[in-house]
Amino acid sequence: MGKSQLFTQWYPSNEDQHVRQPDDGWLSGIAPGVLAYVRADEGWLAGNAGALVGRTSMVLVDTAATRARTQAMLGALRARCGDLPVSAIVNTHHHPGHTLGNGALPPTTTVIGHRACREEMLRYGTAPADPFPGIVVADGTGVPLSPPTVTFDDSLVLHVADTQVELRFMGPAHTRGDIVAWVPEHRVVFAGDLVVHRAHPNLLDGTIAGYPAVLHRLRSLDARVIVPGRGPVCGPEVIDDMLAYAEFVTDLAADGFERGLTPLELASDVPLGRFATWQDGERLVANVHRAYAELLGGPACAPLDSGRVLEDVAKCRGGPLDAEIYVAGDDLSV
Numbered sequence: 001m002g003k004s005q006l007f008t009q010w011y012p013s014n015e016d017q018h019v020r021q022p023d024d025g026w027l028s029g030i031a032p033g034v035l036a037y038v039r040a041d042e043g044w045l046a047g048n049a050g051a052l053v054g055r056t057s058m059v060l061v062d063t064a065a066t067r068a069r070t071q072a073m074l075g076a077l078r079a080r081c082g083d084l085p086v087s088a089i090v091n092t093h094h095h096p097g098h099t100l101g102n103g104a105l106p107p108t109t110t111v112i113g114h115r116a117c118r119e120e121m122l123r124y125g126t127a128p129a130d131p132f133p134g135i136v137v138a139d140g141t142g143v144p145l146s147p148p149t150v151t152f153d154d155s156l157v158l159h160v161a162d163t164q165v166e167l168r169f170m171g172p173a174h175t176r177g178d179i180v181a182w183v184p185e186h187r188v189v190f191a192g193d194l195v196v197h198r199a200h201p202n203l204l205d206g207t208i209a210g211y212p213a214v215l216h217r218l219r220s221l222d223a224r225v226i227v228p229g230r231g232p233v234c235g236p237e238v239i240d241d242m243l244a245y246a247e248f249v250t251d252l253a254a255d256g257f258e259r260g261l262t263p264l265e266l267a268s269d270v271p272l273g274r275f276a277t278w279q280d281g282e283r284l285v286a287n288v289h290r291a292y293a294e295l296l297g298g299p300a301c302a303p304l305d306s307g308r309v310l311e312d313v314a315k316c317r318g319g320p321l322d323a324e325i326y327v328a329g330d331d332l333s334v
């Protein structure tokens, strides 16, 4: 099946596709002025977000995949904190589940992210592109793409009222441009998708080989609380889960590569052990594709043949991804 046929299958037209309106998530107070917004919904685009609340304005840490989800989060924030304006958005990385909702905020809102985050958003967002073409089509009909307008390479410090927020590039891992928002006063870190809780991490756009070093760097912050990119708020012990997973994929891929198995053959028939109950198990095959590319000498974060990878992902999942969220619906086009 060619890539375009595959995507046609995954992303049917609005006329014959029910567009799910997710219940979205809930706010969780982490520390004074630090809120996590946790989305319970399963799926590749259901990323967590958060807010740093000052006296006269607030800063969002990521938004959502859609306008409706972003507005749901803003509604929850206003109900809790009053009608404070959003002065800025920090994007932890470029993936649409964390960034496409930027465009639901006024265009005067400052958007901050790593230089690579901006580059990747522009690359993904201006034409039908992998791996989320449904979202990109939606972008063309509704929410404007709103990439970072303030970028940095290594670090940047924000001051939200009296609270210092350190934005730090952690090195390529989940993507080329992963940053965390570290609040040292409260020892809270918004980790983006460097850490996901009770789910397989997604290294399709990243690196298996480089992931452990970044996780060790994250652990060196000595955070008390981690707001993961996915799943419930957690503690630093989840970093160990991510390290164990990276080791599992590394060993698995080395063995499969040696035996001449394809990523799909390997991932379809492997005991998952402690990872069997984690969500998004189909991400394993994508991660094996990444590991194989690195075993062949490919550089970190180099684009893969994502049509082929996503075809394998669909086979492992036993069906399409959460297409009802990905398609262009009224969620995105108003």
Ligand SMILES: [Zn+2]
Pocket: 093, 095, 174, 193, 229
């Ligand atoms: Zn991501």
